[in-house]
Amino acid sequence: MPVRFAVxxxxxxxxxxxxxxxxxxxxxxxxxxxLEVPLMEPRLVDPxxxxxxxxxxxxxxxxSLALPExxxxxxxxxxxxxxxxxxxIEAVDLTAEMGGTVFTGVVxxxxxxxxxxxxxxxxxxxxxxxxxxxxxxxxxxGVTIGLEPINRYESYLVNTxxxxxxxxxxAGEPNIxxxxxxxxxxxxxxxxxxxxxxxxxxxxxxHLSESHRGIPGRGTVDWDAVFRGLADGxxxxxxxxxxxxxxxxxxxxxxxxxxxxxxxxxTLVREGLAFLxxxxxxxxxxx
Ligand SMILES: [Mn+2]
Numbered sequence: 001m002p003v004r005f006a007v008x009x010x011x012x013x014x015x016x017x018x019x020x021x022x023x024x025x026x027x028x029x030x031x032x033x034x035l036e037v038p039l040m041e042p043r044l045v046d047p048x049x050x051x052x053x054x055x056x057x058x059x060x061x062x063x064s065l066a067l068p069e070x071x072x073x074x075x076x077x078x079x080x081x082x083x084x085x086x087x088x089i090e091a092v093d094l095t096a097e098m099g100g101t102v103f104t105g106v107v108x109x110x111x112x113x114x115x116x117x118x119x120x121x122x123x124x125x126x127x128x129x130x131x132x133x134x135x136x137x138x139x140x141x142g143v144t145i146g147l148e149p150i151n152r153y154e155s156y157l158v159n160t161x162x163x164x165x166x167x168x169x170x171a172g173e174p175n176i177x178x179x180x181x182x183x184x185x186x187x188x189x190x191x192x193x194x195x196x197x198x199x200x201x202x203x204x205x206x207h208l209s210e211s212h213r214g215i216p217g218r219g220t221v222d223w224d225a226v227f228r229g230l231a232d233g234x235x236x237x238x239x240x241x242x243x244x245x246x247x248x249x250x251x252x253x254x255x256x257x258x259x260x261x262x263x264x265x266x267t268l269v270r271e272g273l274a275f276l277x278x279x280x281x282x283x284x285x286x287x
Pocket of ligand 1: 148181242
């Protein structure tokens with residue numbers, strides 16, 4: 001079963017707006033099939049314009065964000081949970097308005113937030129409640145919400161696929177899924193194969209990020225295990241390149257990127273895509 005290759009707009013822009021609609025046509029020329037639109041600055045996002053441009057170019061869409069400081073669904077503070085709820089609902093609406101069916105990312109907690117203890121059941125229960133509300137809103141609009149586990153330096157709440165699956169169960173809504181990122185898996189998982197297979201039944205997206213977030217194929221991620229896991233699990237959804245070549249300074253700081261990851265965006269995407277397509281083809285995942 002073939003997967004579809006997407007790319008995150010942060011390869012080319014630090015801030016999505018109508019000034020960056022050219023990226024839609026650009027990625028079609030590079031041979032990509034879908035664009036991941038960041039919703040970090042929702043007021044700059046014009047869903048009708050994106051929908052029209054993507055439709056004309058034959059490009060699929062998905063959206064993502066990392067909830068910012070002060071908008072943590074797991075927070076003890078009710079105002080903070082309220083701000084998280086507002087951000088999630090707004091993101092779901094934008095996704096539906098642009099014709100997307102997947103909204104994903106760090107949606108269960110605020111990126112970079114540290115607490116001075118280990119997370120406990122109550123933290124997950126609060127996050128699950130906020131996520132369940134957003135998921136019910138999303139279900140009416142045909143949108144699935146993905147939970148992306150990220151590494152211990154960027155989140156205290158969900159670092160592994162197993163934790164994401166448990167949070168999904170706790171929220172109890174069928175349109176909540178899981179989103180893998182190989183960069184984070186490289187830090188947190190025992191291996192790449194088993195967590196990938198276990199995620200597939202609820203998998204909505206995969207960030208194919210190298211161990212140093214540079215050009216895929218040049219680091220230490222076990223790509224054979226990743227694609228073997230996707231193939232054995234029967235995944236036929238989207239996979240995507242994610243790097244932060246042109247991300248905002250705030251996003252680079254949040255992801256601890258202090259040096260250039262590639263000579264330029266097009267090189268990262270061209271070389272990375274060629275490598276990843278080859279690795280995927282080995283396991284029958286390319287049409
Ligand atoms: Mn990611």
